[in-house]
Amino acid sequence: MLPGILKPIIVYVPIIYHNLCYPDNVTSLRCRNCSPVPELNFHNPTDDSWDPLINIDPECNLSSFRPSSCQYFDVKTFNDHFQALPSDKLSLIHINSRSLQSNFNSLYSQMHGLDLSFDLIGITETWLKRDSCSGLFSIPGYNFVHTPRSIRIGGGVGIYVKNTLKFEILSELSIFEEGVFESIFIQVKNSCTLGNYIVGVIYCPIGVDNDVSQHSFINILSKVSNANCKCYLMGDFDCNLLNLNSDSNVKDFLNLMISHSFYPLHSLPTHITLSSTSLVDNIFTNDPRDFHSGILIMDISDHLPVFSISKVLAHIDHGPPKPSKTRSFKSSQIDAFSTSLTNEDWHDVFHCNDPKRAYDYFVDKFLLHYNNSFPLVINREVSTHRKDWMTDGILNSRKTKNKLYRKYLKHPTHQNYKEYASFRNIRDSYYKKSKETFLLQRMFEIRRKHERNSEFY
Numbered sequence: 001m002l003p004g005i006l007k008p009i010i011v012y013v014p015i016i017y018h019n020l021c022y023p024d025n026v027t028s029l030r031c032r033n034c035s036p037v038p039e040l041n042f043h044n045p046t047d048d049s050w051d052p053l054i055n056i057d058p059e060c061n062l063s064s065f066r067p068s069s070c071q072y073f074d075v076k077t078f079n080d081h082f083q084a085l086p087s088d089k090l091s092l093i094h095i096n097s098r099s100l101q102s103n104f105n106s107l108y109s110q111m112h113g114l115d116l117s118f119d120l121i122g123i124t125e126t127w128l129k130r131d132s133c134s135g136l137f138s139i140p141g142y143n144f145v146h147t148p149r150s151i152r153i154g155g156g157v158g159i160y161v162k163n164t165l166k167f168e169i170l171s172e173l174s175i176f177e178e179g180v181f182e183s184i185f186i187q188v189k190n191s192c193t194l195g196n197y198i199v200g201v202i203y204c205p206i207g208v209d210n211d212v213s214q215h216s217f218i219n220i221l222s223k224v225s226n227a228n229c230k231c232y233l234m235g236d237f238d239c240n241l242l243n244l245n246s247d248s249n250v251k252d253f254l255n256l257m258i259s260h261s262f263y264p265l266h267s268l269p270t271h272i273t274l275s276s277t278s279l280v281d282n283i284f285t286n287d288p289r290d291f292h293s294g295i296l297i298m299d300i301s302d303h304l305p306v307f308s309i310s311k312v313l314a315h316i317d318h319g320p321p322k323p324s325k326t327r328s329f330k331s332s333q334i335d336a337f338s339t340s341l342t343n344e345d346w347h348d349v350f351h352c353n354d355p356k357r358a359y360d361y362f363v364d365k366f367l368l369h370y371n372n373s374f375p376l377v378i379n380r381e382v383s384t385h386r387k388d389w390m391t392d393g394i395l396n397s398r399k400t401k402n403k404l405y406r407k408y409l410k411h412p413t414h415q416n417y418k419e420y421a422s423f424r425n426i427r428d429s430y431y432k433k434s435k436e437t438f439l440l441q442r443m444f445e446i447r448r449k450h451e452r453n454s455e456f457y
Contacts, residue, residue: 092309126158156203200231239280266279294307
């Protein structure tokens with residue numbers, strides 16, 4: 001225990017699962033045969049109007065803190081639960097990718113299936129190299145910044161920032177000790193309601209001395225505290241909070257975070273295997289009360305993505321989405337437009353002595369024929385970010401793959417994993433073939449076009 005740090009009152013009851021036992025309903029967090037899913041629980045009062053400002057005694061505040069509600073979501077329940085967010089609200093997600101190069105297609109496809117575009121997407125274990133082309137891993141609508149390892153393989157951190165946000169990299173906070181403590185920090189500037197705020201993505205590799213990583217945390221947390229602004233830390237902390245009562249390193253880590261007023265927003269397992277569950281992926285913040293937090297059931301890697309979204313926006317009915325409209329400019333419409341302008345009587349325009357009024361006459365007549373010839377029609381296109389090689393069959397197969405993955409998470413047996421892995425491998429094979437065929441066809445078309453241009457000249 002670090003000296004001088006208050007010890008929070010935390011209640012946790014570890015649960016041992018039967019081999020075939022797992023939550024029957026993903027969002028209910030209940031096991032069919034025994035007990036609730038292991039969960040980190042802070043002792044707290046039952047009064048829903050709790051506010052730490054009522055009692056400024058720090059020891060009372062630590063013991064009274066309760067994390068935001070946390071539950072599992074698949075793509076459908078997520079889309080049903082959260083609507084499109086206004087620009088002044090914040091949404092974050094962390095994904096341990098375990099190689100962007102290998103899993104980027106899956107990451108892109110899974111993110112594409114969500115109705116919500118997150119403001120910030122933190123990535124750990126990018127496995128990129130210094131000479132990796134980051135443009136190969138771009139997501140439309142985002143800027144990607146990352147720090148890779150230069151010597152050892154694996155590791156690396158990065159963050160996708162929505163291109164509507166102004167930000168800068170904070171080099172003084174971005175501690176990167178390869179294979180020991182890896183992080184990247186940015187400051188988002190001039191947010192509508194949050195002002196300036198700091199976002200950090202942290203990866204703590206397995207097997208690192210706890211004292212070494214804590215020294216880096218102390219350095220970062222002290223500087224963030226001095227900055228006196230909201231901060232959000234997301235990543236893989238290699239600290240299983242479910243072992244709070246049995247692991248002194250976990251207690252020291254959590255006490256260190258809480259002593260700097262940073263609290264975890266997730267309390268359910270994020271790494272699930274046939275034999276164990278652990279909570280190592282999390283988002284910590286010094287302002288946790290305004291967020292809904294959850295865990296997405298996605299098989300991007302063996303770690304489940306964790307997210308936090310402004311709480312006030314959950315369950316808000318924004319009504320049906322407004323369809324986008326566009327104009328069609330076909331040759332027949334252009335000819336009709338030209339004919340209508342030719343047949344129009346422009347007498348009022350040419351014989352008007354007032355230039356301003358003449359111009360108004362002209363604009364009114366012109367827009368009348370323009371709108372009649374090129375009317376606005378509803379754009380039926382589902383998404384502007386769909387890759388050309390992603391056929392309807394590939395998109396539909398994603399749903400089947402996700403169902404098999406949910407089945408495996410609910411009942412982690414070898415048979416369920418075999419069914420899921422077999423279908424996943426077949427789908428991935430078809431995806432790669434579709435992409436390869438499309439790119440070869442495009443290359444052939446570009447080559448033919450170049451040859452025709454050469455013959456012309």
